[in-house]
Amino acid sequence: MPKPTPARAPEGREPRMDERQASSLADILADARVWKLKDASANPSSFRPAWSTGRRALDARLPGGGWPTASLIEVLLGAPGLGEIQLFLPALVQCQRKASGDTPWLVWIAPPHEPFAPALAQEGIELARLIVVRPTTATEALWAAEQTLSSGVCAAVLLWLKGTDDRWLRRLKLAAEAGGALGVLFRPERHRFESSPAALRLLLTPGALEPQLEILKVQGGRPGPVDWLDSSVSRPPEVGSVDSIGSGSSQP
């Protein structure tokens, strides 16, 4: 159970807050009588640390300033290969590096292809702490997902599941909350208009030149498109340079 740090929550929620009013507004928000609507991060009991996404533009849009841990994130994909893993790799690397004590485990359940070890090693993932699970059926995949999320052993679980309905998503969300793990579920775009209990829903679609990222739903934040290939990426230079080639060429 992470320590509740309520003082930090309001800042993360409203990053573009006016400096002059900041102190007084923070005082008001800290008052227990002020009821804050739809703000999960403001509730001290449910506050979890967030992992930076490694992209400033995206961090600014997420409550807590990064991926919410101990919750389920749903990523809807227009097509595979739009950089959906790249979106999470910086956070995964950071969570493995910064952890005190034993390096946390990462689990990938039913990935569509083989994860290529040299690429992940290049990014800085500790491969000795990565498990790939390949269940044969959809039901077993869901079972494995629930087990790994709730085990409390894994820091992050990446899921490619088929046949997920609302009931199962709710179970996965509860498992993620119980185990304190970050669950990332990748699904095809066609599930966009289905209801989902995920704390954060993202849509990644092919754009004119570069993939487009849109926040469909976020607890304690505003949905809308994100300029995620912003030049202000705090990333290693080799990937950043490639990103800047794309964004440099007149993006709408």
Add this chain to the structure above:
Amino acid sequence: MRSRARESATADLFTAAIPPARRTAPALGAASPPPIEDAARSRVKHLWYAAVFASWSDTEESAVRLRRLCLHALQFTPRISIEMPNALLLEIKGSVKLFGSLETLHASIDAIWSRLELAARSATAPSTLAALWLARAGKRELIEDPGALAGKLAELPVTATAWDPAKIHTLHALGVTRIGELLRLPRAGLARRFGREALIDLDVALARQAAPRRTFVPRERFRERCDFEAEIETTAYLSQALEPITDRCSRFLRERQAGVQALELRLTHRALPLTRLRFGLASVTSDRRRLADVLVHRLSQLELPAPILRMELRSGPLQPLSAASLEISAGLRGAGRDTAPQLIERLRARLGEQAVYGICAVPEHRPEAAWQRVRALQVDSALRADTARRAGAVLRTAEICEPAGARRPVWLLEQPSRLQASDLRHWRQGEAVLEEGPERIESGWWDGKGIARDYYVMRRAGGERLWVFQERQSKRWYLHGVFA
């Protein structure tokens, strides 16, 4: 003994007092004790008890019997060694104090053999061979002082050495019948005639030379059978019946401070051959909950081919429990939480051994060969987050095998697939762009799976990035990876 050592040390201070023979080896300073005294002190480190069962001659049978006797003898010392064909050697130096005196200890070991109604001859000496020879000759001697060895051994017949009959015959022909006479022979001649082994044997017997021996390691397994009164047909009942057995297995392991990493369940049917279920555990354990967990999950997946008459649970080889496998930290984290081995076992028990694996990078240029599946996950060795040096090493291998800046895709296709005509058309129309490349990979001629390819990073119209290559010979285009 100690007073003698001190004496010689003081003697060393006054170099004039040293006898001329001693003066040949004094390159060592006066501060270090003389080597001879040092050797003498180290000699009494061991005290060997030998028991010879003279009536046993059949090698195979006695090997089995000796191993069983070792288990009996383990109550006196953990260092037991089998001397084929019919003797046991026990290193008892460490146990003397516990039993009061050497005489008592020796007598209590002897008492086991008489209780088992075995005719054994025994002796104790500071060296293995001396004890053995004395026992073979039937002299129940208890020698503690290595200095007394030569005198005691001198009376023994040369047959006590159990050298091969040809050598003994030659010795007899020379008129040598006692070991004392053997010791008086010139060493050079002895070595020439009987080989260096004979000389080494004599040195070992006189405790002049160390003779390391292989210690007997008890090979215990847990094994319990359960016969059912009526044939069972459901696995639910089976797991219920397994519960007490698992309990006993765990207790058995804990008593021995050991764990197992493999279990086997054998189910006997009336007509069909045995069903064998093998269970692997992610790490060495004796935890009842983990053993039961694996068994139950696996049994829930099992379809019985026929009703079961009998079942038997067998453990794999016992392994010592390491500090990491005790999972102290797991207890601190909270009772309900799992540990990584538990999670992996549970997944493997239900999904199959093959379905759960790790991956590792291999320093190899061919992308197909640059990674491997890892079945044995390192769950025991605590991987500290602060051992960044190791992570650095992994990175470095990645850098070595890849030229600087060459990107690798997160997904690698199992088999490179031919690029479709539509892709090529898009490309020609300028909608798909080759962003990076070519990166030539030409390797592997030595094992018949050679490749010669030019790799490119291709960006499709929507922004998807693909790893494609052109085969150099056929000029065909293939898709090999996806930058996800």
